[in-house]
Amino acid sequence: xxxxxxxxxxEMGGRGSVLARQKRDHIRLDRLLHRLDAAALDEQAPVLLxxxxxxxxxxxxxxxxxxxxxxxxxxxxxxxxxQVELEHQQINALVARLETLPPASAEYRQILDRVVELxxxxxxxxxxxxxxRLQTRLSRAQLRLLGVAWEMVRLIAPxxxxxxxxxxxxxxxxxxxxLAVLDRLRDMVDARLHARPxxxxxxxxxxxxxxxxxxxxxxxxxxxxxxxxxATRVPRGGRSGGGRNGWIAAATLLAVxxxxxxxxGAARRRRAVALG
Numbered sequence: 001x002x003x004x005x006x007x008x009x010x011e012m013g014g015r016g017s018v019l020a021r022q023k024r025d026h027i028r029l030d031r032l033l034h035r036l037d038a039a040a041l042d043e044q045a046p047v048l049l050x051x052x053x054x055x056x057x058x059x060x061x062x063x064x065x066x067x068x069x070x071x072x073x074x075x076x077x078x079x080x081x082x083q084v085e086l087e088h089q090q091i092n093a094l095v096a097r098l099e100t101l102p103p104a105s106a107e108y109r110q111i112l113d114r115v116v117e118l119x120x121x122x123x124x125x126x127x128x129x130x131x132x133r134l135q136t137r138l139s140r141a142q143l144r145l146l147g148v149a150w151e152m153v154r155l156i157a158p159x160x161x162x163x164x165x166x167x168x169x170x171x172x173x174x175x176x177x178x179l180a181v182l183d184r185l186r187d188m189v190d191a192r193l194h195a196r197p198x199x200x201x202x203x204x205x206x207x208x209x210x211x212x213x214x215x216x217x218x219x220x221x222x223x224x225x226x227x228x229x230x231a232t233r234v235p236r237g238g239r240s241g242g243g244r245n246g247w248i249a250a251a252t253l254l255a256v257x258x259x260x261x262x263x264x265g266a267a268r269r270r271r272a273v274a275l276g
Contacts (some may be wrong), residue, residue, distance in 0.1 A: 001132035013143035019131050021147050025058050026123045035235040046194040059088045060157035060243040061150045063167050073137040080130055085167040087122045087234040095161035159183040166228035174223045179215055228275045
């Protein structure tokens with residue numbers, strides 16, 4: 001089997017195939033990692049944000065769409081996907097820890113180096129083993145259909161590290177909407193925060209921390225870990241849904257539902273105006 005790293009788009013089933021889409025993301029990741037390596041310490045935060053916005057939706061779409069197919073069509077699909085899920089879990093846990101550390105600390109540097117190492121290992125495992133195996137079992141048309149499904153999920157997936165939620169359906173699917181809304185709001189806040197120092201820096205920092213706390217509360221809601229393989233399971237760190245975290249999670253879900261309804265209503269109104 002040839003690694004998809006050594007195949008062109010036509011050989012992978014066309015530009016729309018899931019293999020070609022994956023490879024394009026991997027190329028973007030490589031460029032971002034080189035930017036991160038060249039960045040000064042005080043310039044790394046916006047590059048890391050770009051990496052998170054690429055890596056975590058990419059992995060979520062793999063776990064929700066791609067890996068279930070591999071487990072169905074390959075006799076050793078469970079073992080193959082579990083290896084990558086363990087890498088994803090490590091990356092999630094390390095990034096979650098990284099966000100609690102001062103960038104100038106020695107532990108921060110060690111963890112960041114390990115995250116970069118794992119990201120590169122993940123790419124190699126996918127391009128050299130998983131994806132070529134999938135290529136032998138699916139037709140070009142099936143690869144393109146799978147590419148469309150993967151892309152649709154990637155565009156609306158969470159963009160931050162969530163080590164507690166399941167790496168498999170249905171848990172990861174249940175968590176997708178609330179976490180994606182919270183993550184993408186936090187991305188907007190952090191992008192503004194990283195852009196340049198302003199008088200709003202303190203307010204933006206508190207808003208980002210609040211969104212992160214709300215996401216952690218949502219992670220612990222019932223059902224968010226369903227379908228998970230025991231190998232990627234981590235301790236909850238307390239009773240799920242109880243006390244203050246339960247109220248935060250419930251309020252967050254109501255806010256997310258309201259925001260989603262508002263966005264869909266606005267989209268319908270724009271379509272009506274365009275048609276009218």
